[in-house]
Amino acid sequence: xxxxxxxxxxxxxxxxxxxxxxxxxxxxxxxxxxxxxxxxxxxxxxxxxxxxxxxxxxxxxxxxxxxxxxxxxxxxxxxxxxxxxxxxxxxxxxxxxxxxxxxxxxxxxxxxxxxxxxxxxxxxxxxxxxxxxxxxxxxxxxxxxxxxxxxxxxxxxxxxxxxxxxxxxxxxxxxxxxxxxxxxxxxxx
Amino acid sequence: xxxxxxxxxxxxxxxxxxxxxxxxxxxxxxxxxxxxxxxxxxxxxxxxxxxxxxxxxxxxxxxxxxxxxxxxxxxxxxxxxxxxxxxxxxxxxxxxxxxxxxxxxxxxxxxxxxxxxxxxxxxxxxxxxxxxxxxxxxxxxxxxxxxxxxxxxxxxxxxxxxxxxxxxxxxxxxxxxxxxxxxxxxxxxxxxxxxxxxxxxxxxxxxxxxxxxxxxxxxxxxxxxxxxxxxxxxxxxxxxxxxxxxxxxxxxxxxxxxxxxxxxxxxxxxxxxxxxxxxxxxxxxxxxxxxxxxxxxxxxxxxxxxxxxxxxxxxxxxxxxxxxxxxxxxxxxxxxxxxxxxxxxxxxxxxxxxxxxxxxxxxxxxxxxxxxxxxxxxxxxxxxxxxxxxxxxxxxxxxxxxxxxxxxxxxxxxxxxxxxxxxxxxxxxxxxxxxxxxxxxxx
Numbered sequence: 119x120x121x122x123x124x125x126x127x128x129x130x131x132x133x134x135x136x137x138x139x140x141x142x143x144x145x146x147x148x149x150x151x152x153x154x155x156x157x158x159x160x161x162x163x164x165x166x167x168x169x170x171x172x173x174x175x176x177x178x179x180x181x182x183x184x185x186x187x188x189x190x191x192x193x194x195x196x197x198x199x200x201x202x203x204x205x206x207x208x209x210x211x212x213x214x215x216x217x218x219x220x221x222x223x224x225x226x227x228x229x230x231x232x233x234x235x236x237x238x239x240x241x242x243x244x245x246x247x248x249x250x251x252x253x254x255x256x257x258x259x260x261x262x263x264x265x266x267x268x269x270x271x272x273x274x275x276x277x278x279x280x281x282x283x284x285x286x287x288x289x290x291x292x293x294x295x296x297x298x299x300x301x302x303x304x305x306x307x
Numbered sequence: 308x309x310x311x312x313x314x315x316x317x318x319x320x321x322x323x324x325x326x327x328x329x330x331x332x333x334x335x336x337x338x339x340x341x342x343x344x345x346x347x348x349x350x351x352x353x354x355x356x357x358x359x360x361x362x363x364x365x366x367x368x369x370x371x372x373x374x375x376x377x378x379x380x381x382x383x384x385x386x387x388x389x390x391x392x393x394x395x396x397x398x399x400x401x402x403x404x405x406x407x408x409x410x411x412x413x414x415x416x417x418x419x420x421x422x423x424x425x426x427x428x429x430x431x432x433x434x435x436x437x438x439x440x441x442x443x444x445x446x447x448x449x450x451x452x453x454x455x456x457x458x459x460x461x462x463x464x465x466x467x468x469x470x471x472x473x474x475x476x477x478x479x480x481x482x483x484x485x486x487x488x489x490x491x492x493x494x495x496x497x498x499x500x501x502x503x504x505x506x507x508x509x510x511x512x513x514x515x516x517x518x519x520x521x522x523x524x525x526x527x528x529x530x531x532x533x534x535x536x537x538x539x540x541x542x543x544x545x546x547x548x549x550x551x552x553x554x555x556x557x558x559x560x561x562x563x564x565x566x567x568x569x570x571x572x573x574x575x576x577x578x579x580x581x582x583x584x585x586x587x588x589x590x591x592x593x594x595x596x597x598x599x600x601x602x603x604x605x606x607x608x609x610x611x612x613x614x615x616x617x618x619x620x621x622x623x624x625x626x627x628x629x630x631x632x633x634x635x636x637x638x639x640x641x642x643x644x645x646x647x648x649x650x651x652x653x654x655x656x657x658x659x660x661x662x663x664x665x666x667x668x669x670x671x672x673x674x675x676x677x678x679x680x681x682x683x684x685x686x687x688x689x690x691x692x693x694x695x696x697x698x699x700x701x702x703x704x705x706x707x708x709x710x711x712x713x714x715x716x717x718x719x720x721x722x723x724x725x726x727x728x729x730x731x732x733x734x735x736x737x738x739x740x741x742x743x744x745x746x747x748x749x750x
Contacts, residue, residue, distance in 0.1 A: 172747070172749035173747065173749050190661070217623070217625065225618075225619055225622050225623070226623075228615060228619065229619075
């Protein structure tokens, strides 16, 4: 499939357009607007709210997250490494008799194997979450918008990005308007 | 998908948006959807009870056919029957505990699943009927075949004989009158609590009185304390004391972990079968199964955690009367059953239940709940059966075990199906029913 050349939109002052943002006053409007943006076929857009809105990931049509798989793989790797580390240390590198138990008894390995499995999973989840969210980052175009700051107080915002194949400055604006969005603004890069 | 239940008001309290905001909780439920399949109260349960009695006949016949000089066959048959009886008791116990926990936490999501637990918890009289023969045989026929401490000669010195010092020390607790008083107390508490949970809920079906929910919550508060103590001590009395030298301070939790896991598995099994029969559509949804699957997963891990911890501490401290219990189970072929339990009771269901897809699939849940119940039988078998008698510790006379273990289970299953068919499949007028119907996981 031939890749569509990405169209770059610019404002009158010549700034590159990041996207179009719209405000919603209630979680209900916000939730239904997200469903409609999803159904309109947009893929590169995001939603912002002062608190977690239950079910918003489904309303946005977000794909199944890959984080659980990463957590499982790294967690089991950590558990395996934990077992191997103890086995090597107490049965191979420096065999030590403890309470007359055999060097390679599996029983005493279990707690540390379990702990390292948990530790690796915790790190995988934390670091993976940052990586998938492309965090930390110093700046985001939306931060320049005075009205966007209310998203940490009492406003719900949807921003459709210009890189979306279906993006069209006037069409997207009209759609957001029809969904009940207010204060629709162009966001510059 | 057609929904058997429709409701005008949502019990929404969270940020999730919804258009419904009227306040009347008029819930219309299709009566056919909350009625057990016709066979459950009729042919199917009759068949199960018939097969259960066949198991009883096999056990009794086997016990006397293989009797032997010192009642070895009878002891064997009693031990097998005890495994099955403990299986029924732990199911009812786990169900009673879960019911009271749900009430105590004012749980809304589980309301539509709770009736099946109440049915199980109301079956303690059946459990008593199944368990009583074990006690009668122990007291009047084998006189201490399974519970060795019942032998008087172990604690009362005769000329030229040695007493068992450990049992002399334990005699204040392990003696027949106190043992019977305790057994009566356990069953008294359980029958009362199980009946009360069941009756309050059934009464509410017709009256819709919200005060009954408050009463159930009040009873659960002290009931859980009584439940915890009686469960732990019943575990000590009926399972742990088959090796009266052995003691484990974790035994009560171990017994409880098996109970609550198997009761959850039984609940999931019944709900899955009902869903497969086209019942409870829209009442017990994939979301409920998702959460019940999470409970199964966590109780599986809990059981593994507790039983490993018990083994681990005994292995480390190396105290003779404790380790002897495990040493016996690491020989004579019992180590194979131990390995099966490590893998089958923990690893397999743990990995299987990690996935969201399996928790929401009815077929997968039927498979995994049957698997867990089978493993719970294996766990009880591992506790009781190696203690049966010293001469034959292996699996000879396996058919006595089959009859003895399956007999009580089939009787219990038959009684449970009858109970389920005797009323609606959900608490029809529970004040939190709307919350249960609107339940979603949001992840």
